[in-house]
Amino acid sequence: MLNIKGLKVDLEEEDKSILKGVDLEVNAGEVHAIMGPNGSGKSTLSYVLSGKDGYKVMGGTATLDGADLLDMEPEERAAAGLFLAFQYPVEIPGVGNMTFLRTAVNAQRKARGQDELTAGEFLKEVRARAKDLKIDAEMLKRPVNVGFSGGEKKRNEILQMAMLEPKMCILDETDSGLDVDAMKLVADGVNALRSEGRAFLVITHYQRLLDHIKPDVVHIMSNGRIIKSGGPELALEVENNGYADLLAEAD
Amino acid sequence: MALPKPKQDATDARLGAVNVPDGPAWARAARTDAMDRTAAMGLPHRRDEYWKFTDPSALVAVDAAPADVLDDDDALFSGSGALTLVFVDGVFDADASDDLAGEGIEISRLADAQDLHWARDLYGALETAGQTPVERPLAALNTATATDGVLIRATGNVARPVCLRYRRSSDDADVVLHHVIRVETGAQVTLLETGSAAARLSTVTEVSVADGGTFHHVRQQGRDHQRRMNTHTFARIGAESTFKSFTLSLNGILTRNDCVIEILGDDAIAHVAGACVGDGDNFVHDDTIFITHDAVGCESRQVFKKVLRNGAVGVFQGKILVKQGAQKTDGYQISQSLLLDGDSQFLAKPELEIYADDVACSHGSTSGAISDEALFYLRSRGVPEKQATNLLTLAFLAEALEEIEDDALADDLRDRLAGWLDRHAG
Ligand SMILES: Nc1ncnc2c1ncn2[C@@H]1O[C@H](COP(=O)(O)OP(=O)(O)OP(=O)(O)O)[C@@H](O)[C@H]1O
């Protein structure tokens, strides 16, 4: 589904290379985890895949079901089924969460040639999904993420994911800032979405989330490269021993 | 004191070309007086303190520059059930208007006013009072030369709003309208205004709100692209009264809205707000607001938001004057612009002048662009760039629109803004 080959990315503003040749293949139905030290380029990878400004692709390719992601506008990538749960969800004063969600859902439907949801259909859907994530009606009415606690913001990301039903979901540290119960909620939300046709790329620092969302493959990223890939046991190794041995091994 | 020569020349030329219209004795007296005051003050010039940012010459010139007639739809506020008064090229059109009668309200035409009319105590009086400390000669010229307008006296709680609908048929209509509103003790009325009035429009609206009275004002200014206009609102409000005015402006070459409010009774509330969107380098929009607190425990708010693109210019000059003894004043003023590109400009002159010691006044003025972060967030959810920009633009304007009390009216204006943004984005 997601196919990344030799992806090299520099910052646009300064001559600084962040991704130095990333190779990654995620198949439909799979869950992959990426772990790695702070600053290794995990968020950068997720931003570049979703089309954020400020980066220069210096080489390599990234495709989603064969379509060249790097050639698309961010909204086209979303309509093609890519979703990024942000490490730092953005606050948008003046735009109600409901309006935001409905605009997004209908924009994607429109881009895919589907009919827009009526207000009634949308409301029913959003209420059901919000309930699963214990997001109350009041939070839906508030401006997007404004005044939300860290954990509420992360749950709001998962709500968006549930509403948009993307096929390739990238979760950037969705677990950080979540209490134990919220972590369980979010994991349940993700697991409920797991299906044959959908894949997940979960960026995390902690084994705990991976207890709930069992990954098929775990990758270690360091200094702009995937230095090692393996099964779930790799995450346990990081949890127990840190990155030192892995980094030394790679050198 | 002699006027500077350019000002004197421009004033002589304009005053030489206008007539003081006939009417009942009180109107004639007010007009003659206003003409004398205009001559003494001289018409505004770019060098005047409150015209530094906006060139008044098109408003002062003898002839109005023509402006193409826009086929403006008349649908705005049509769901409000308002009593509608229509002015075509500045002349009241009785056939197109509703009957000038309603529960708790007296309405007449300035052109028909008789000798013993309640408006004789107000016509030109609030305008005159509003000439200090800052002179507003275009308002005096309006008092001197207006032939038509509406005189509204609310004596009860008037459920049905009054809507002034302006229409134009000629591309060079140079229109002067003067309205007087008197809200009696405990009475309440809502005034709506919409439509394209003229190639060049001058309006003065004098509003007197007695103790416990409520005046709500919501207007949309003509959307025709080439029009020029200056409006003056002079309000004097009493104890425990409420005055709220909101203006939406789209398009136009030049718009100058002056609002002068004097709060004379304790525990009164005065809110003035506006949203404007301008596209193009011949768009200038100027809000000049002057609120004087001369009573205890009053609240005033000025909330102005401007969206500017392609070289459009926005101006805000706002003052809160708190007189000695006006304790417990709560004054708030915010003016903000959203610059959609690097060519547009926002010029602001926020002022506080406070002579009482127990007051809470705050003011702020900002200029900013669309947040890249927010824009990317929306786009990453599948919202196309243009639509995302419009959503963020409406969000920026939301704080001003929230000043409108009536949700249905606010929705009308929001729809109009959304339509404008759809047409202009890109
Ligand atoms: N816009 C930017 N300007 C300057 N430096 C940047 C920018 N974006 C990323 N970087 C740098 O690129 C490197 C990778 O950052 P990135 O956010 O991708 O790391 P990360 O792996 O997600 O880290 P963390 O685990 O702390 O979230 C860091 O050194 C960071 O400082």
Ligand SMILES: [Mg+2]
């Ligand atoms: Mg990160």
